[in-house]
Amino acid sequence: MTRILHLSDLHFGYERQALVAPLLDRVNAARPDLVVVTGDLTHRGRSGQFAAAGSFLRRIEAPLIAVPGNHDIPLFKLTARLARPYRRYCRAIANDLEPVAHVGHVRVQGVNSVDPTAWQRGVITGAQVRRVIGNLDPGCTNILALHHPMQQRPEVDKMLMKGAPEALRDLQSAGLHVVLSGHLHVWSAGAFLRDGQGGVLQVQAGTALCNRPGDRQNEFAVLDFDGPELCITRHVAPMSEPGFLPPEQMRFSRRDGGWKSL
Numbered sequence: 001m002t003r004i005l006h007l008s009d010l011h012f013g014y015e016r017q018a019l020v021a022p023l024l025d026r027v028n029a030a031r032p033d034l035v036v037v038t039g040d041l042t043h044r045g046r047s048g049q050f051a052a053a054g055s056f057l058r059r060i061e062a063p064l065i066a067v068p069g070n071h072d073i074p075l076f077k078l079t080a081r082l083a084r085p086y087r088r089y090c091r092a093i094a095n096d097l098e099p100v101a102h103v104g105h106v107r108v109q110g111v112n113s114v115d116p117t118a119w120q121r122g123v124i125t126g127a128q129v130r131r132v133i134g135n136l137d138p139g140c141t142n143i144l145a146l147h148h149p150m151q152q153r154p155e156v157d158k159m160l161m162k163g164a165p166e167a168l169r170d171l172q173s174a175g176l177h178v179v180l181s182g183h184l185h186v187w188s189a190g191a192f193l194r195d196g197q198g199g200v201l202q203v204q205a206g207t208a209l210c211n212r213p214g215d216r217q218n219e220f221a222v223l224d225f226d227g228p229e230l231c232i233t234r235h236v237a238p239m240s241e242p243g244f245l246p247p248e249q250m251r252f253s254r255r256d257g258g259w260k261s262l
């Protein structure tokens with residue numbers, strides 16, 4: 001079994017301070033093989049916010065990879081955003097914006113979906129998709145980790161990432177298994193909504209720490225991969241509660257090229 005812990009949208013600078021220590025305790029208690037952080041580590045990409053995010057991530061005992069989110073580049077300083085968008089991210093978190101990790105029979109490929117010219121709306125390019133496809137490992141469960149979702153429900157008010165429909169089509173037919181994303185601050189897990197045969201499972205994280213009142217809850221998920229079986233354990237901390245509730249579990253099975261909810 002391989003255990004991946006998925007964190008997203010920490011938003012240091014606007015974090016729920018009372019939840020930082022309980023979250024860290026839960027992450028370390030889960031003893032994951034790998035932690036994957038899908039962006040928005042900070043709220044405004046400021047140096048102090050990156051210092052807090054970096055300090056938090058260094059206290060995680062498991063190996064960890066991260067990709068940036070749109071909140072990790074400058075919003076208001078246009079010159080800095082366009083000329084050196086990832087300067088603070090690279091200094092505090094990692095130089096590699098598209099890291100790869102291989103643990104057990106799971107391979108995780110990070111993709112940087114941030115578009116500095118558009119700030120909120122992301123982009124995935126044909127070159128990025130070709131690189132992911134070229135590196136798929138036939139002996140592994142192949143996971144793509146990026147900040148922006150590749151598909152979202154019609155009621156979502158944010159624009160879907162540029163290039164997402166084409167990327168999803170090509171990644172599905174190439175045999176990708178799972179997409180981990182964040183950005184919406186709303187949890188969901190399931191096969192993609194349309195245009196597919198259920199071959200790719202999307203795990204859309206809620207926000208792990210953001211304290212915006214509209215978010216209502218913080219959460220993270222633990223994914224246990226065991227051959228074609230996947231058990232997801234979701235840890236939720238409603239804003240109205242002092243900490244995490246008992247976790248809930250859901251199971252999926254990958255058979256005949258598609259995921260089924262059990």
Ligand SMILES: [Fe+2]
Pocket residue numbers: 009011040069071183184185
């Ligand atoms: Fe976010």
Ligand SMILES: [Fe+2]
Pocket residue numbers: 040069070071147182183184
């Ligand atoms: Fe975001």
